[in-house]
Amino acid sequence: MYSVSDVTKKLGISRSTLLYYERAGLVVPERDPVNGYRLYSQxxxxxxxxxxxxxxxxxxxxxxxxxMDGEPDMVLIRQRLVHLEKELMEMTVARDLLRSLYHRVTGDAPPEVAPADAREWHAEFEKRSADAHAAWLRMMGFSEKEALYIRWVSRDMHDNTTYVNHFFHVFEQMKRQGPGSAEATLKAFGGIDNPEAIRSILDIGCGSGSASLVLAGRCDAHITAVDNHQPFLDRLQEEATRRGLEDRITPLNMSMHGLDFPENHFDLLWSEGSAYIIGVEEALSQWRPLIREGGYLFLSDAVWLTRKPSNPCRDYWRIEYPRMTDPDTRKKQAETLGYEVVNTFVLPRRDWRDFYNDMKTAVQKAVETFGMSRALREMTEEIRLDETHGDEYGYVCLLLRKSA
Structure with missing residues (x-):
């Protein structure tokens, strides 16, 4: 529960504004049974x-x-859009006139202002509340999967389909869907005290199954590998069959938002670079009941490796991962949410270089097929950022044990 001061700080609004929302019936707080103060639920x-x-x-x-009540007025939206387009046209004429006057009077080039970017709106929404962002997109008629891709892939409600198709075309050609390596997976698994006791593993957001295949070669556990992109799972099934592991690895098309398994079911949950999709804190909390007492959770997550990131890095990650933080914060969150930190390390830089070299090849081939699209251009910029500023960020790898 949140107090009035908690809410005003989180939203950046005044107390009077919050109380106005209450009087207007937009939000209804509860009351503290002891002192009668307002309390706001999540x-x-x-x-x-x-x-x-x-x-x-x-x-x-x-x-x-x-x-918010699920009753958007589409006629009103159209009217507002037409009106806004007219205003923008008039303002564009006014802007061009002012720029000409500025140059005429001063002799200098007029100041440049960065254009508005709808991705900023989605990124800020995601940072303030991932659940509210997802709920709003669902209200707009997007499926859970479409909403997920808008939040974390395209950040574009208008042309999400084209962007996502090009995005996955690249990732389906790649060896891995995120930075990592067999060596890093084995290093993480090696921190488990009694690996022979690991009989059941859930690989969450498995992609094409790189980690599942490595773990299957290291232990005798049965591995359930879940992802919501069927081509990745088909590729994993094909490779598991080729290696004679079809009885040991079960690919399953399932959303990580609704992992439908009994409590205390798995000895080990594994999540390489995927927990951010629902939020690391949310993942730590929601996944914990699935782990048996004394069982383990491994996750890796993008973090800052510097206290003063460069402007290009800060601008990029503000959009791509609004809730990105530092390794110590992630460890403290895990401890607060009922885990013991068994081992931690930062993914080697060479794993990132290998990942982006692979992506560069896949992007170049995609450009030959589709031409340069927004998705492919942004991937190219991401590769270039890593080449120039990749030492400023990385993956923290956390092996956690479920506390009693």
Whole structure:
């Protein structure tokens, strides 16, 4: 539960604004049974985050209410869009005139201002509340999978399909879907005290199964490998069969938002670079019940390796991973949420170089097929960023044991 001061700080609004929302019936707080103070649930906070982000997108309070209640007025949206396009046209004429006057009077080039970027809106929404962001996209009629891709792949509600198709075309050609290596996987698994006791593993966000295949070669456990992109799972099934591991590895198309398994079911949960999709803290909390007492969770997550990142890095990761933090914060979060940190290390830099070299080859082939699209251009920029600033960030690898 959150107090009034908690909510105002998280949302960046005044106390009077929060109370106005309450009087307008936009949010209904609970009351502390001891002192009568207002308390806001996580659901209430998510609703307020949604309200603030819709206001930022230009909607009135009445329109925001209809959106949050699942009743968007599409006629009104069209009218607002037509009106806004007309305003933008008029403002563009005014801007060009002012730029000409500025140059005429001063002799200098007019100041440049970065264009608005809808990705910033999605990134800020995600940072404030991943649940509210996902809920809003679902209200707009996107499926859970489509909403997930908008949040973490395209950040584009208008042309999400083309972007995602090009994105996955590249990743389906790659050896791995994220930085890592067999050596790193084995190093992480080697931190387990009694590896012979590991009889069941859940590989979450497995991609084409690089980690599953390595783990199957290291232990006798049965591995359930889940992902929501069927071509990755088909590739894993084919490789597992080729290696004679079809009885040891079970690929399963399932969302990590709804892992449908009994509690205390697995000895080890494995998540290489995928926990960020639902949020690391959320993953630590939601996945814990699936682990038997004394069982393990391994995850890797992108973190800052410097206290003063360069502007290109900061700008890139602000969009790509709004809730990115540092290794110590991730360890503290794990301990707070009921885990003992058994081992931790930073993924070697060579694993990132190998990953991006592979991506560069796949992107070049995709450009030959599709031409340069936004997805392929942004991948090219990502590769270039890693080549110039890759020492500023990395993956922290955490082997955790479920505490009693």
């Amino acid at each position: 659901g209430a906070l998510d609703r307020l985050v949604m309200l603030k982000m819709l206001q930022k997108a230009g909607f009135s309070l009445a329109e925001c209410r209809r959106f």
